[in-house]
Amino acid sequence: xxxxxxxxxxxxxxxxxxxxxxLFDNTEGLEVNDFLKTVYxxxxxxxxxxxxxxxxxxxxxxxxxxxxxENAALAEYADDEIALLFANSNASEDTDKKFVxxxxxxxxxxxxxxxxxxxxxxxxxxxxxxxxxxxxLFVILQKFDAAFFADYCNMILLRNAKACICGWIEITEGxxxxxxxxxxxxxxxxxxxxxxxxIEKIYKTIMKQSRPSKV
Amino acid sequence: xENLKEExxxxxxxxxxxxxxxxxDIKNDAPLFGDGxxxxxxxxxxxxxxxxxxxxxxxxxxxxxxxxxxxxxxxAEYITKAKA
Numbered sequence: 001x002x003x004x005x006x007x008x009x010x011x012x013x014x015x016x017x018x019x020x021x022x023l024f025d026n027t028e029g030l031e032v033n034d035f036l037k038t039v040y041x042x043x044x045x046x047x048x049x050x051x052x053x054x055x056x057x058x059x060x061x062x063x064x065x066x067x068x069x070e071n072a073a074l075a076e077y078a079d080d081e082i083a084l085l086f087a088n089s090n091a092s093e094d095t096d097k098k099f100v101x102x103x104x105x106x107x108x109x110x111x112x113x114x115x116x117x118x119x120x121x122x123x124x125x126x127x128x129x130x131x132x133x134x135x136x137l138f139v140i141l142q143k144f145d146a147a148f149f150a151d152y153c154n155m156i157l158l159r160n161a162k163a164c165i166c167g168w169i170e171i172t173e174g175x176x177x178x179x180x181x182x183x184x185x186x187x188x189x190x191x192x193x194x195x196x197x198x199i200e201k202i203y204k205t206i207m208k209q210s211r212p213s214k215v
Numbered sequence: 216x217e218n219l220k221e222e223x224x225x226x227x228x229x230x231x232x233x234x235x236x237x238x239x240d241i242k243n244d245a246p247l248f249g250d251g252x253x254x255x256x257x258x259x260x261x262x263x264x265x266x267x268x269x270x271x272x273x274x275x276x277x278x279x280x281x282x283x284x285x286x287x288x289x290x291a292e293y294i295t296k297a298k299a
Contacts, residue, residue, distance in 0.1 A: 037234070048253070051232040108268040111260035112231070 002157045003191035004198060007181035008066045009206045010059050015039065016206070017070060018181075032176045036062060047129065054095040054116035055171045057125045060086070063180035064126055064165060071182055074163065083161035084123045084136040085153055088170045091140055092119045097173075122169070134161050144168050144179075146200035153183045154194060161185075168203075179203060219291045222269075230265050231258050243287045251286075259284060266290075272297045 008017045012032050015024040024042065026035045036058040040050055043065060050061060068074050074082070095116040103109035115121060120138035127133060135156055141148060153164050167180040181202075183194050192198050224238035233252065245251045248259070262284050266272045272294050274280055283293045 048233070048235060051234045052257075106268070108264050111264065112257050115257055 002154055002183055002185055002194040004194050004202070005182045005184050005191070006067060006070050007179065007202060007206075008063050008070075009210065010036075010063055010176065010178040010180075011210055012176040014210070015062075015066070016210075017066065018202075019070075023066065032171060033058070049125075049129075052112060053122075053125060054092070054098075054113070055176075056092060056095065056119060056169060057116065057122040059171060059176070059178040060122040060167060060169055060180070061125060061129065063167060063169075063178050064130070067165065067180060067182050068130075073184075074182070077163055079131050080133045080160060081162040082130075082132045083134040083156045083164040084126060084132070085149065085156060085164055086119070086123060086137070086167045086169060087139040087141050087145070087148065088119060088168060089141055089143055090170055090172050092117050092121075094171050094173065126165070134164075135159070144203060146203060147196040149199050150194060150196040157183065157185045157194075179206060216291055216295060219294060220287050223287055223290055223294075226265055226269055227252075227262070230261055241287060243291075245286060247284055247286060262290075266294065270294050270298075 006018045008015060008023075012035060013026050014022055016022050024039050030038060033055050036055060037051070039062055040058070043062070045065060050058060053061065095113060099110065099113040099117050102113055119140075120136075123136045123138060127136070137152065137156075139148070149166050149168075153166055156164050162185045164183045165180065166183060167178060169178040169180070170176070171178075181199075192202075220243055221238060224241045227233065227241070227247075228236055228238065231254065236252070241252065248254045254262075259280060263274055263280065266274065274283065283289055
């Protein structure tokens with residue numbers, strides 16, 4: 001059976017992992033983009049393009065970097081054996097508004113903002129950064145749906161992919177939430193099975209423990 | 216002209232989100248693309264917007280972009296000539 005290997009959760013307040021560890025605590029109350037930049041610097045990653053990404057891509061980027069740190073085996077997969085499956089309910093709304101503002105108020109539409117007015121661009125950033133060329137899918141849902149992730153992820157793992165990085169990632173004004181997890185093919189009885197029930201249980205536990213992310 | 220070059224460096228850093236770079240890191244004659252600041256095609260579009268937004272200068276022929284944006288020196292020269 002396929003299994004859920006590990007996960008991390010990012011909010012404006014904190015970043016936690018499946019080990020229950022609080023990795024970063026936004027005690028200073030930084031705005032989401034500044035908080036994500038602070039985390040990037042603390043992780044000592046050298047990837048200047050990070051600064052040019054919108055907050056949605058930044059959060060996905062950091063979530064995946066954290067999963068890579070916890071799961072060295074990810075580096076063992078071939079470049080087309082890692083798939084990406086992401087979803088949210090607001091697409092790229094936060095960046096869309098900033099882009100509208102760039103020409104409505106500043107009379108200068110920003111090309112670099114325009115690039116991020118599609119949520120699926122975050123998967124492009126992950127593919128470029130990690131040279132992952134597996135299947136990818138970004139879906140807009142009304143709300144977090146554990147069944148969607150379980151069904152699609154298991155289906156993707158039936159094909160060429162041996163691992164799939166999944167993410168429910170929402171960044172809107174006043175709300176930041178990124179739940180990113182790694183699913184892998186063929187675990188053993190000690191692993192967490194990749195089912196609707198286990199995904200839902202983990203997500204609900206995170207939401208219960210997570211402090212409010214409104215800033 | 217020197218003031219304009221310093222102004223351009225600050226504007227490029229801010230508009231292109233080059234957070235790890237200071238104006239002192241950008242040499243006037245160093246290439247902005249490729250081995251220089253490592254800017255990409257989206258940055259090139261941002262530079263066109265920057266010229267118009269902050270300096271009121273339009274690039275009418277896109278073919279000229281490669282030459283104009285080759286360095287801070289060439290950008291400053293183009294702005295100065297366009298405003299003369």
